Amino acid sequence: MAVESCLLNWGIKRVFTVTVDNASSNDVAIAYLKKKIVGWGFSILNCKYLHMRCIAHIINLVVVDGLKETNVSVKRVREAVRYIRQSPARLQKFKSCCEMEGIESKSSLCLDVCTRWNSTYLMLNVAQKFENAFDRYATIDPCFKFDLQSSDGLPDSLDWENVRRLVDFLGHFYDLTLRISGSRYVTSNIFFNEISSVDCLLQEWQGSNDVELACMGERMKVKFDKYWGDPDKMNKIVYIAVVVDPRYKLEFMEFALSTVYGKEKGMELAKKIKLTVYELFDEYKKTYQAEHDRGSNVAGNTSENNESEGAKKKSRLNLGDQFLKHKIETGEANSKSDLDCYLNEGIKVVDEKEEFDILKWWQLNSGRFPILSIMVRDILAMPISTVASESAFSTGGRVLDPFRSSLTPKIVEALICAQDWLRKSHCCKSIEEQIADLERLEEAFSLCEINSINDNTVNRDT
Template identity: 40%
Template sequence: MILVLLGYLYENGIDKFVGDFEECYRKCVERQKIKYKGHICLDVETRWNSTYLMLDAAFKHKMAFVELEFYDTKYANELGKGIGLASYEDWEYVGSILPFLRIFYEATLRISGNSYVTSNIYMLEVVGIWNGINHLLKSNATSSATYKMAEKTRKKYEKYWGEPNKFNILLLIIVVLDPRYKMGYMNWAINQLFDPEKTNDGWVLKSRLDTSLKLLFDEYRSQNRGAENDTQQTHVEVPNYKHDPYGQNKFLQTIRLTSLNKYELQKYLEEEIGETTLNILHWWKMNSCRFPILSNIAQELLVMPVSTIAYEYAFSMGGRVFDPYRSYLSQQKVEALICTQDWLKDTHSPSLLDYYFEEL
């Protein structure tokens, strides 16, 4: 109801009663001494996160909307003709689902960042969402709207991450290569996702993770060894047959090199986890000499973005027109601004184009 109410206001209310409504609404906000300085914002159908932002802003102005029903008769009459005014139950429902929507909203913000590494936090968000869903299921009555929504989301969650073979194993390996978590955290997280007392899926995923990590390490080790052999070919030493007729020294060098490479992975996993505030890229840069093979793996895996939002936003014209600082625009005004800018860019006269952009 609240969502429909706000949509109705934007389509029929604010544009129609722009003078009286805004003035009366502002007075209601002042009388209720609402400290939140943001405005109610418009919901965008193609961006589900905007639903949370709209409901969050509206809920913070709850008392202003309640008082507005008594001070603005035109607002009450217009809504009364159609969808009706928001009831106490409507506001209670919004308040109950906001914590649930906030879980996904904050997770989306973290994995869609473009100024830091995101590949190592994807699985952390998957675990965090699962824990959040379980918390809501345990802390709400089975008949509540929040419980029913959480139960539906749990089924949707299990559709994508409910089985061991549905996980991208590289995303798990990246968490292991994060010195703040390593294998200990991943084993704990897998137990959270798959209860070891109910299923052996957790054991299957742990085994798959351990095997894949060792295979990946062996693959990079062979590449590194090939590069070393190419370098050594430029400095070929003729073996002294008289002092080493059976090649024992060469054999011992090969065994020592293999042991050092195996010890690198074991040493990294057995070391204590790092501080929670460390910069993962800086850490691997500073420790590349200690873990040369693992640092090569981390270097190539950490650059993978787990979301295309940052790239889509870079080419989004609407994102530059409709942002948190200009969220009060109606759909018609947003469309007019985007179309006008598109027409100006298509102008064949360079001098006229530059003039219009300077004026804007």
């Protein structure tokens, strides 16, 4: 009801997809919203592909299942980090150990939150750099060894080896989460590549000689298959987003699906995806062809009216012009659709070192594929993760705290936008510098708001 109300208030009636997390209540909400949007008469294929699941939430569930049985080595490292971080004196002594071991690192020990796997990864990734410093610290602080022996004991060389393997294990998912959670230039064409790479990685870990790694891979694969194991349960737009990438098209889809799901099942699925692509394109053609033709006629009439007098006197057409006119009149010139022309072209070869901008490519080629480019615009803009939007709400909560509840909506919006602009323009700055810049900006906005309130009070009194 709330989403429906917002859409109506904002005048949004054309909704392509809605990205939500995997909560069961969202399934009911999407079903309700689908009926409403279809009733408005502006749906694409009756909202057949409306429901899109957040990839970040599913990745989080996959990793959490893999880490349910916490490794003993992780517990030992966690206790060692907790002991050293308990007082400034211990931290100073540990720093001296680092200097004696010749360890030069700007990273500092951080303690994880057990329920957040990404914080566990960050803790282990930093701690494994100071392995020798931990060993030296145990020789100069007898209480360190005594306290840890009462729990799980000191981390030894085998523990550190296990930690390094686990860091490599979790690093893939940590980097993946960062890639899919960005708020700038995260287009949906990367979705399937990320999913298939995770599947291949889990299959590799399942066959590992390391028993613990194989068990973790097995648990994670079960959770992975629950959401992405059956391709028929996935939103087909995930596959179409790859087809509209000029580097891949249908050839890559056939290869990738055959690799992930087997040749027979993969080729069958590829045929279904091809039919879905044409079904979606026909829907867009039916919706936007008339608008495109009207635009072409207006442009044609305008150029015709602006012809020079000399061009008007030219009545005779050469043979080439007569042939083109004949093809247009018979309809043969337009026998191939935008989609046919696009798929028949060869794939775009891009150097591995070159950063390919798919949005720019479609902007430059929209003239050649007028209807298809409209469809691609909607597909590539489809959010694959809800992290960015959730972060915006979290930012709003920090800006509008109980001590600043008098801020107007306009000022709150300005603060949130300013924070985003600061991050973009000062991406090379550290987090502390960015926070300082934001605080100065917030103070300036607050001062403006106070001055505005005072001015209004004075005006009322006068």
